[in-house]
């Protein structure tokens with residue numbers, strides 16, 4: 001497995017990471033045994049970066065990781081944990097807490113659920129609008145000093161917040177949506193990461209399944225599936241976006257690749273400082289995703305791909321408007337498209 005280094009201060013990780021969210025939340029029911037088998041298959045294939053959040057299934061995702069990692073060497077896996085989102089027993093999103101005392105409480109619970117005595121990368125899932133980022137990152141820096149956390153990451157923040165946070169403690173990586181359909185980070189956020197030596201862990205590389213080549217209009221969505229509220233998956237937007245997928249499919253088939261492999265390969269081509277997280281929930285999806293590492297796309301391929309799906313081609317925003325309005329990464333010039 002190829003490795004990449006997350007920023008100038010971060011850990012070495014596999015060139016593709018596994019995002020475990022969909023095994024517990026947001027993408028409809030997942031099979032627990034298959035989820036565990038998928039995580040283990042990822043480790044066996046050389047994936048070292050596993051991404052989770054304490055709020056994915058309200059602790060379920062961390063407990064799943066604990067089971068999957070049983071018997072594995074702790075030092076061979078890099079566990080990235082997001083914290084801070086507040087949810088009620090029905091799973092509704094009811095706020096965010098980035099206060100230092102909350103950070104220290106969240107980490108204590110995560111360590112217990114994960115069955116480990118340290119977290120490799122710890123990050124607030126979003127910016128708490130009423131807590132200065134210096135305070136939140138300062139609390140994580142205390143956890144680094146105490147040995148509970150190894151590296152500090154961020155998620156979905158804009159360039160100004162990134163600079164302020166990085167001044168308090170080096171940031172290993174910014175986790176943010178980046179794909180052929182979501183290129184907004186290229187204007188300001190990605191250059192700022194590069195200037196500061198901060199890596200990017202890209203999520204939504206398959207645009208939550210839309211860019212996988214396996215999505216169709218008839219796909220049934222269960223209650224609570226994010227895609228039931230996502231503008232890119234609704235009405236005419238979906239038709240327009242699926243026509244972009246068909247344009248990619250022509251290129252993929254000529255290369256004997258799948259649409260998902262082309263979409264992942266494109267993100268891999270953006271630079272050695274960008275690590276795609278793939279949201280595979282089953283071993284067959286994982287196998288498909290990992291094959292993207294086997295064949296680098298040529299400059300001619302990349303040019304064709306970008307003609308098929310030029311910047312700004314996506315129909316609809318990446319999150320519903322009320323959600324976007326609260327995302328730090330979407331402020332000012334830093335719109336993540």
Ligand SMILES: NC(=O)c1ccc[n+]([C@@H]2O[C@H](COP(=O)([O-])OP(=O)(O)OC[C@H]3O[C@@H](n4cnc5c(N)ncnc54)[C@H](OP(=O)(O)O)[C@@H]3O)[C@@H](O)[C@H]2O)c1
Nearest residue numbers: 019020021051203204205206207208209212279280285288
């Ligand atoms: N920081 C943040 O705000 C944030 C937000 C979202 C996600 N994340 C992280 O990023 C990770 C990736 O999530 P994502 O939504 O960004 O993932 P994604 O890879 O863009 O989409 C995952 C979806 O695509 C489908 N899919 C189809 N073919 C696939 C293939 N070959 N490989 C992988 N998935 C395939 C998946 O499985 P099915 O077809 O089986 O449904 C799933 O529904 C999450 O697990 C989470 O750790 C972070």
